[in-house]
Amino acid sequence: MSVIAYDVIVIGAGTAGLTAGARLASEGLQVALVTAGEPTACLSTGCIDVCAAGVNPLDGIADLPESHPYHRIAPAAIRDALLNFQRQCAGLHLPYTGAPDQNRLVLSAIGTFKTSCLVPVTMRSSPQNEEEKIHIVTFAGLKDFYPGYILSRLRNAAFSTYDAGVSTTMGIAANFEDDTFLEAFILWLEKLNLRENKIAFPAVLGLESAAAIVDTLEQRLERPVFEIPTIPPSMPGRRLFNVLKDHFRRQGGVIYWNWPVVGVEKAGRQIEAVRLESQGRPMSLNARAFILATGSFVGGGLSARRETIIEKVFDLPVFVPGTREDWFEQDYFSRNHGIGRAGIAADAAFRPDGCPWDNIFACGAILAHVEALKNGCGHGFAIATGEAAARSCLEYLR
């Protein structure tokens, strides 16, 4: 079995893990990131939700319950983490619009408005109210996007349908990376003689080149153009993941792709190594510290049994919100289900409470008391806690 040593092993390739990993690598540490597969970030809208409460999300954070892990980070540090993220993305051809102290709305694929903070430039012109006159262009056979849902709310909206030759989100996005396809599409659009103020598309406008494609469309159509995030598979989520991954690698980080952790090696108050396995092949990675960023239930960091909840890598103590009866309220739409509080409770240094080892730091959705849906804490929370856990880890290693 091959044994390789790093300074830090990050477990989980979501926004939190990649952010923490990039920070540690940028400080000159040898960092490896291990992941069982694609992160849930790929399913997301790609928007950076910080805190949905308030006009200024940083004010909203101040009002969150004392148990919320956001309170373990200084407001200025949260702000810096978000600004830093914006700088990284701008340098990697996927600029994010907005400012950390200002929430904004994003039109959803069902016509509601979702509160977010930093949004990909392709959603920069998303309307901020129901009155705006928009024209939606959709694609024949695209099974995850129905303009009718949006028309139920935006009375001034209309739509047209383009036949892209393929009908999947990924297939259409791949077509958009081809200049000939794009040019034919623009010619078709120009012939529509659209009168609405803005043109909307489901978020399928390419993968790597999305920002440039939106630019081209805006210039040629002489009006703002924006994407509407779709249900998974989501291109904006995948673009975000790609940018974070690129940034991590540029800082010198290494990724072990499709290598789930199957065991850990410990000595005294230290975790010494994680054992990985891929297609029957074992490997062991030694490190001085470990960042746990495996996400919540969807991400696979937590797993619920009938009576309890377990953390899957280190079997750390999990904060379980009551008995199974308490995990879900009767009202589906309450956004207040107890299960949203489940996770790893951590101290000010993002060390798990009750953890028998000193060299584990946790960040992102696996943390307890986040209530991501209720509070609208998404990637913004992952970025802020990723940076904070990385800082604590740095201090520990020095």
Added chain:
Amino acid sequence: MIKTDVIIIGGGATGCGIARDLALRGIPHCLIEKGDFAAGATGACHGLLHSGGRYAVSDPVAAKECYDENRILRRIGEKCVERTGGLFVRLPGDSKMFRERFLRGCDDIGIPTEILSSTRALELVPNLNPALEEAIVVPDCSIDPFRLCLLNMKTSQIRGGMSFTRHRVMEIVRSHGRCIGVKAADVYTGEIKEIHANLIVNASGAWTDRVARLAGCEVPLTLSKGSLVITNHRLTDMVINRLRPASDGDIIVPNEAVCLAGTTSLLVEDPDRIGIESAEVDTIIGEAGRMIPHFNSTRIIRAFSGVRPLLKSQKLDSREISRGFQIIDHQNGMYSIVGGKLTTFRLMAEKMVDTIMTAFNLKRDCETAERPLDGQEELSGYPLNKRLADMKNIVCECELVTRGDVERIIDQTGTRHVGDISHRTRLGMGPCQGGFCTFRALGIMHDMDILTAEQSVQSLREFLERRFRGIRYALWGDQLREEQLVEYIYLGILALGKHS
């Protein structure tokens, strides 16, 4: 106003069976159902076509009826009955005396049995608890209750019978003390249809007393709730029963790609307000897990419950109340038919229609036991090659339902209820429980101008609430994980709220 000879209230197995029998005897009729076909107890049961073994000790008369009907349905309903065979398994500690009574009971009634050693039983059903003492084979089968209702209604439709689903009976029209018709409201538009007839049959199951009260009568019932769980695997190809007196969680039935296990038995007051408790789910899984240990680790995709309408009795455990049925002549032009079981629905219909023929002073024998169910030739099962031919347009990945399938059902039925599409195509029946495909199906319904944009969104919201009620009690492991993803999509990505 519509005129007919007989009005049937209720579109469960009994009502649909009566419609078929009336059609075959040439009697014009009209069936009214407040939901979809099989919406009540019919659709909320195991889907077990009893061999009669279950009642061989406790109720030999019902057992005999079951066995006779079992043989008839196997013959006339090939496309909705799966001849799985059943096992009664005896586990360590189960009474040997009960086994003797069981075998003697089956023998007296004529139910064929075969005793298997544990080794032989494990060869037939490898997932059985290897500690079992022995198993007894009986001719239990699995039956698709929804398809059964549709096939019965097919005969009615071919022969000019009328039916209105999603119509609620608001009033029984009376003249000189006699019931002469009903007023039924379209649940979508509120539009009232007045239908007159010579006789009214109240076959509304758990709602029988409520309907009877509209005509100034009463039908005292004991309502017994039974809960079941569905696994996402077919853990057995045979029906599995526990060889002991009827108790919680002692039946497992394979159906298509899944298994159903249940039930419990709790008395309830209101058939519209039945919930499930976590304890019931745990009991069923625990008991089913004694027979098939995989039940403890397999993914439970949903729990649901139905209400058995039983004849009123003083007995405290509703399992001891007779599962026989009764026809009540209210002496005012209305009959109520209550009790019985899914397995004996055809017999119940036959007796009901015999009564109607006598009342009409007409003579024509029942043919429902001899003629195969109409419409079966169109059901070719689920040939995979046919479904995969339109792979590009798959709307429901779990059950391989295409956009074409959805459009066809909408064209055929004109339905505005996404549940009707699910019943007819299995859309949304798989592990995600409609989490992805219902969004699509409702989008398609709007594309086809069946629903307005507002109605699509409202239907989606109602669907999510309904879905959640079904899965709330089975949320742990992978099903909880999937549920969190679905919640993230609708409440997070789509920012859907109760009122927004």
